[in-house]
Amino acid sequence: MSDPILGGIVRTDADRAEPILRAGNTNCGGCGMSIALQMISRAVAERRVQIVIPACCGIVTAGPFPASAYGAPVVASTFAAAAAVATGLARVAHANNEDIRVLCFAGDGGTYDIGLASVSAAAERNEDILFLCYDNEIYGNTGGQRSSATPFGATTTTTPAGKRVDKKDILAVMAAHRVPYAASVSMAHPEDMMRKLRRALDVRGFRFLHMLSPCPTGWKSEPAEGVQLVRWAVESGLYPVVEIVNGSSWAVNVEPSFSEEAIEAFLGRQGRFAGASVTVAEVRRTVLRSWDALRARTDRSTAPLGAQGMETD
Numbered sequence: 515m516s517d518p519i520l521g522g523i524v525r526t527d528a529d530r531a532e533p534i535l536r537a538g539n540t541n542c543g544g545c546g547m548s549i550a551l552q553m554i555s556r557a558v559a560e561r562r563v564q565i566v567i568p569a570c571c572g573i574v575t576a577g578p579f580p581a582s583a584y585g586a587p588v589v590a591s592t593f594a595a596a597a598a599v600a601t602g603l604a605r606v607a608h609a610n611n612e613d614i615r616v617l618c619f620a621g622d623g624g625t626y627d628i629g630l631a632s633v634s635a636a637a638e639r640n641e642d643i644l645f646l647c648y649d650n651e652i653y654g655n656t657g658g659q660r661s662s663a664t665p666f667g668a669t670t671t672t673t674p675a676g677k678r679v680d681k682k683d684i685l686a687v688m689a690a691h692r693v694p695y696a697a698s699v700s701m702a703h704p705e706d707m708m709r710k711l712r713r714a715l716d717v718r719g720f721r722f723l724h725m726l727s728p729c730p731t732g733w734k735s736e737p738a739e740g741v742q743l744v745r746w747a748v749e750s751g752l753y754p755v756v757e758i759v760n761g762s763s764w765a766v767n768v769e770p771s772f773s774e775e776a777i778e779a780f781l782g783r784q785g786r787f788a789g790a791s792v793t794v795a796e797v798r799r800t801v802l803r804s805w806d807a808l809r810a811r812t813d814r815s816t817a818p819l820g821a822q823g824m825e826t827d
Contacts, residue, residue, distance in 0.1 A: 533555045533585050540575055546648065547571060547575070553711060557708055557711035557715060561613075562612070562613060563587075564589070564615075566589045566599045566619070568594070568596040569655070594628050594631065600616045604642045608642065616642070617645075620647055620648070621649070641720050643721070650729035652732045654732050659671050660672045667790045667796070670786070675791065685698060688758070689762075692762070694720065695758070696723070698723075698725070698726075699711070701725065702741050726747060728743050743780060750776035751772045751805055764812040765812060777794050
């Protein structure tokens with residue numbers, strides 16, 4: 515069930531000379547964040563970037579001072595302030611006529627919950643930042659507590675019997691802000707993920723990318739099976755792969771089969787669902803209900819959306 519990193523894409527001369535994630539980082543084996551950062555590094559290539567990372571596993575990745583496992587300038591912010599700090603960096607770059615892309619790289623706690631106020635404020639002002647949420651569906655850096663990104667039925671240290679409410683629809687929240695570009699990306703679909711990363715880097719204004727990030731420690735799963743778990747999540751409909759332009763034009767990029775077998779495999783290969791009372795049928799009903807709402811927003815098209823007036827470089 516193991517997958518080659520980057521979907522088997524080999525390194526080329528077009529890649530970034532100094533990778534954004536260096537060897538010697540502190541990430542756990544099988545961490546989805548490591549795959550995400552390698553994909554981001556390839557998409558960024560030789561662009562100048564500055565990265566803001568709030569309190570989360572991502573800022574621990576760098577390792578102890580004075581060394582850093584990051585190959586780009588990184589600012590560590592408080593849990594709630596990543597988007598605000600990034601706003602300041604982006605405005606300074608504009609004032610100095612510097613062609614710098616400012617990125618936020620935050621977990622679900624710093625996006626869905628504690629960081630939501632500053633994310634919402636930056637989105638409403640259409641600040642020129644790219645906000646990337648690596649969503650491992652828990653507070654992974656502080657013991658595995660539930661967040662509003664934790665899925666229905668998952669056990670955490672604060673929901674030992676399983677979470678009984680659905681996961682927050684963060685893309686719908688971003689769409690309500692009418693941001694120029696928002697999308698979900700799947701590590702199991704690297705070509706689609708790379709296309710969206712590059713597009714988000716080209717667009718001006720507030721952009722938002724959501725990525726489901728396997729966490730073997732918190733999910734109680736095998737490190738080698740992370741990409742396969744994401745594939746099952748997409749196939750079953752648990753994780754919709756979509757993109758949204760200007761908050762109003764929605765498209766589904768990968769059509770799921772909604773198979774019960776994929777749901778059963780996704781749940782069964784993770785210990786976080788073992789102690790919960792949730793059933794496959796229960797989860798499937800939740801999935802179909804969420805897709806009814808998604809279908810109402812789309813024209814059922816799987817083709818990539820056009821630029822539709824978005825400002826790019």
